[in-house]
Amino acid sequence: MASEAAVAERHATPAQIVPWWERNLAWLLVAPMIVMFVVFALLPSLTAILFAFSHIKLTRGGMQRTFIGVDNFQRALEDPIVRQSAGITLKWALVVTTVEILLGLGLALLLAHGVRGRGVFTSLLIIPIIMPPVAVSLMWFFMYEPNFGVINYLLNQVGLPSVLWLSDPNIALYAMMAVDVWQATPFAFLLLYAAILSLPRDPYEAAAIDGASRWHIFRTVTLPLLLPVLGVVVLLRLIDAARVFDKIFVMTRGGPGSSAYTTTLTVYVEAFNKYDFGYASAISFMFQVVLVIFGTIYVRRVMADYSAPAES
Amino acid sequence: MGNAANDSTVTSAAILDRRALLKGAAAGAAATAVGAASKRSAFAAPAFLQGASFVLACTSDDAPKIQPLLDDYQKANNVTIQVEQAPYNDIQAKIITNLTQGTGAYDVISMDDPWIPQFAGGDFIMNIGELMDKRGITADPDFVPELLALGDFPPGSGLRGLPWVGNVQVFAWRTDVLKDLGLEAPPKSWDDVLAYAQKITEEKGASGVYGIGLRGVAGNPAATSFLPVLRGYGTDLFDENWEPQLETDAAMQAITTQLALAKVAPPGVESVGHPENGRNMSQGLIAQSADIWPDQLLQIYDPELSKVVGMVDIGAEPAQDGVKPANMTGNWLLGIAEGSANADPALDFILWFTAAEQQKRLLLDQNIPATRISVLEDADAVAKFPFLPGLLAAGRNAVPRPRTEHYNAVEAIYGRYVAEAIAGQISGEEAMTQANKEIRDLMVREGVLD
Numbered sequence: 001m002a003s004e005a006a007v008a009e010r011h012a013t014p015a016q017i018v019p020w021w022e023r024n025l026a027w028l029l030v031a032p033m034i035v036m037f038v039v040f041a042l043l044p045s046l047t048a049i050l051f052a053f054s055h056i057k058l059t060r061g062g063m064q065r066t067f068i069g070v071d072n073f074q075r076a077l078e079d080p081i082v083r084q085s086a087g088i089t090l091k092w093a094l095v096v097t098t099v100e101i102l103l104g105l106g107l108a109l110l111l112a113h114g115v116r117g118r119g120v121f122t123s124l125l126i127i128p129i130i131m132p133p134v135a136v137s138l139m140w141f142f143m144y145e146p147n148f149g150v151i152n153y154l155l156n157q158v159g160l161p162s163v164l165w166l167s168d169p170n171i172a173l174y175a176m177m178a179v180d181v182w183q184a185t186p187f188a189f190l191l192l193y194a195a196i197l198s199l200p201r202d203p204y205e206a207a208a209i210d211g212a213s214r215w216h217i218f219r220t221v222t223l224p225l226l227l228p229v230l231g232v233v234v235l236l237r238l239i240d241a242a243r244v245f246d247k248i249f250v251m252t253r254g255g256p257g258s259s260a261y262t263t264t265l266t267v268y269v270e271a272f273n274k275y276d277f278g279y280a281s282a283i284s285f286m287f288q289v290v291l292v293i294f295g296t297i298y299v300r301r302v303m304a305d306y307s308a309p310a311e312s
Numbered sequence: 313m314g315n316a317a318n319d320s321t322v323t324s325a326a327i328l329d330r331r332a333l334l335k336g337a338a339a340g341a342a343a344t345a346v347g348a349a350s351k352r353s354a355f356a357a358p359a360f361l362q363g364a365s366f367v368l369a370c371t372s373d374d375a376p377k378i379q380p381l382l383d384d385y386q387k388a389n390n391v392t393i394q395v396e397q398a399p400y401n402d403i404q405a406k407i408i409t410n411l412t413q414g415t416g417a418y419d420v421i422s423m424d425d426p427w428i429p430q431f432a433g434g435d436f437i438m439n440i441g442e443l444m445d446k447r448g449i450t451a452d453p454d455f456v457p458e459l460l461a462l463g464d465f466p467p468g469s470g471l472r473g474l475p476w477v478g479n480v481q482v483f484a485w486r487t488d489v490l491k492d493l494g495l496e497a498p499p500k501s502w503d504d505v506l507a508y509a510q511k512i513t514e515e516k517g518a519s520g521v522y523g524i525g526l527r528g529v530a531g532n533p534a535a536t537s538f539l540p541v542l543r544g545y546g547t548d549l550f551d552e553n554w555e556p557q558l559e560t561d562a563a564m565q566a567i568t569t570q571l572a573l574a575k576v577a578p579p580g581v582e583s584v585g586h587p588e589n590g591r592n593m594s595q596g597l598i599a600q601s602a603d604i605w606p607d608q609l610l611q612i613y614d615p616e617l618s619k620v621v622g623m624v625d626i627g628a629e630p631a632q633d634g635v636k637p638a639n640m641t642g643n644w645l646l647g648i649a650e651g652s653a654n655a656d657p658a659l660d661f662i663l664w665f666t667a668a669e670q671q672k673r674l675l676l677d678q679n680i681p682a683t684r685i686s687v688l689e690d691a692d693a694v695a696k697f698p699f700l701p702g703l704l705a706a707g708r709n710a711v712p713r714p715r716t717e718h719y720n721a722v723e724a725i726y727g728r729y730v731a732e733a734i735a736g737q738i739s740g741e742e743a744m745t746q747a748n749k750e751i752r753d754l755m756v757r758e759g760v761l762d
Binding site: 055058059062063080081146164167168169172252253254256259269272273274276 | 401404405408411412413414430434435436528529530531579580581582583650651720721723724725728731732733734735736737746754757758
């Protein structure tokens with residue numbers, strides 16, 4: 001009876017018995033994440049937007065901010081280096097993503113079809129992903145070194161002349177793209193490899209019974225089934241590639257000349273070489289808007305075709 | 313009811329479990345915090361036994377070189393010095409961010425002399441001249457006056473820093489190569505330099521000796537290699553009213569010469585920076601360079617590092633007829649962050665660190681050029697580094713980069729355009745015209761020009 005009374009009392013006035021922190025446990029558990037989001041994402045973003053409409057002068061103990069409307073945006077639209085760096089960023093993102101997806105898909109198909117030692121090969125392929133980009137960039141910087149780099153050494157060994165990998169404006173950008181391909185292809189490979197291994201076997205058995213060729217099976221069975229994962233990989237790689245900074249910064253600082261200035265590098269130069277934080281924020285904001293618009297359109301138009309049908 | 317009771321019991325048990333878990337976690341966190349605190353207090357010395365403590369910010373190139381001196385100072389004075397280091401561009405950005413935000417993260421700051429106008433103009437650093445006045449001391453006249461004056465900004469307002477690295481850009485040439493080709497040393501004008509460079513590359517390029525070395529990386533490197541050429545043609549980045557001078561005839565001639573020189577430099581000049589240019593000289597790859605600094609000279613004269621010991625001489629930067637030749641400073645100074653809570657121990661340290669004894673030690677042990685006359689004339693030092701009298705003469709004849717708080721941005725602008733021209737992206741004329749326009753726009757935005 002005493003127990004029933006206690007239960008009844010609990011049901012009658014739960015607020016008096018359950019402590020406040022337990023009633024708000026859900027909020028308490030997510031609170032650290034919300035605080036981190038506000039402090040490290042929302043406030044900096046809002047500050048950057050505010051800066052984008054301002055002229056910033058650094059002063060002791062802070063900065064002097066003068067509202068200048070859309071001047072920074074107008075300046076960015078007229079600035080040749082902003083246009084040039086946007087073009088280089090687009091070229092970088094398209095080229096490296098395309099190559100990485102093609103190579104990643106090729107490797108995934110190869111290993112999925114029972115190549116010997118695929119366990120070892122898969123483990124080796126993970127190494128570039130886990131290496132810090134700065135370490136990767138330094139490693140390749142020394143490999144590309146024209147006088148004592150291993151790449152030119154090997155070329156010379158087979159009778160070919162040395163190449164100025166990072167000094168020739170016609171080559172440097174592609175040489176750095178190769179580094180990105182080396183590091184990011186395993187990412188595409190891993191996702192696509194996992195997707196291929198999880199594909200249903202029935203369509204393949206049916207196709208085999210029908211006597212379909214390997215190419216025909218790939219085109220009509222594998223590729224359509226892979227498209228949802230492929231779509232995600234393309235989106236992730238495109239956005240990541242568009243934000244490239246570390247590799248170019250470490251290897252050539254955007255050179256030779258400005259031939260490898262990407263948008264992120266331009267933002268860096270404006271912010272931390274010229275200390276023009278307002279202008280850098282405006283370029284950064286425009287870049288962010290472009291990426292968000294692209295991502296939204298991509299998800300709505302491209303990914304929507306492969307998403308699960310809505311429940312009726 | 314029974315069901316309700318059961319439900320309630322289950323819920324209650326779950327609540328108890330969760331509570332117990334959360335309480336346990338909280339207790340664990342508290343115990344960890346208490347443990348950490350007690351551990352700290354167990355090992356920390358009582359406050360009255362602890363000496364002063366301050367933070368020194370410097371480049372990661374300098375940090376290992378000055379560490380032996382810091383160790384000695386800490387031991388002798390019961391002082392703790394924490395060194396914050398990063399590469400040149402990064403430490404500059406970190407220092408500026410910290411000083412403007414008033415974080416108090418740094419006490420002593422090692423500053424490149426072009427930073428002084430921005431740091432002093434923005435009151436980012438203390439007027440250590442005033443601190444010295446309060447102690448009744450003045451700057452030692454043993455400092456090279458021209459180098460000491462770099463810390464006085466705006467001129468006459470008091471010292472903001474004391475020089476500790478006597479960097480002066482010099483023109484260096486290979487005596488053996490010039491003699492071998494019958495060329496009179498040193499070349500006097502930029503016309504001479506170009507003619508010599510073309511001849512050397514033509515005759516010795518195949519054997520791996522090129523006529524000139526310069527830097528082509530965008531920003532500070534390309535700018536620093538170009539400025540002596542520009543000045544050698546009798547103009548500068550600005551006139552006395554801060555009007556940019558890159559669209560003048562002299563500037564056009566200077567960029568034409570620089571691009572012609574780049575063509576006879578070792579292949580890959582587009583990605584040559586400060587270390588590469590010094591290495592090219594010390595390894596015998598280049599026979600002339602107008603962009604050699606003392607840290608490189610010390611390598612060039614080091615038998616363990618250099619292939620050209622005794623074959624390199626230095627002098628003033630070349631200049632066209634009628635133009636007074638001059639060298640360029642690139643000194644490093646030690647200052648104190650405005651608002652530092654450790655100004656007194658910081659000043660003690662700076663005075664000790666820039667004293668002749670330490671300067672000599674840095675020179676002989678770490679190849680860091682001194683800023684004091686007595687050290688540059690010291691018999692032991694001159695015996696080891698015969699170029700020191702020449703370096704002192706260059707320092708006495710040195711001119712700083714334009715003393716504007718916007719120099720970082722100016723350098724980033726013209727340094728990029730010069731690099732683009734060297735890389736063949738644009739013509740020299742376009743580079744000067746566009747750089748001039750951008751620099752002028754900058755000076756207008758900053759309220760310097762109308």
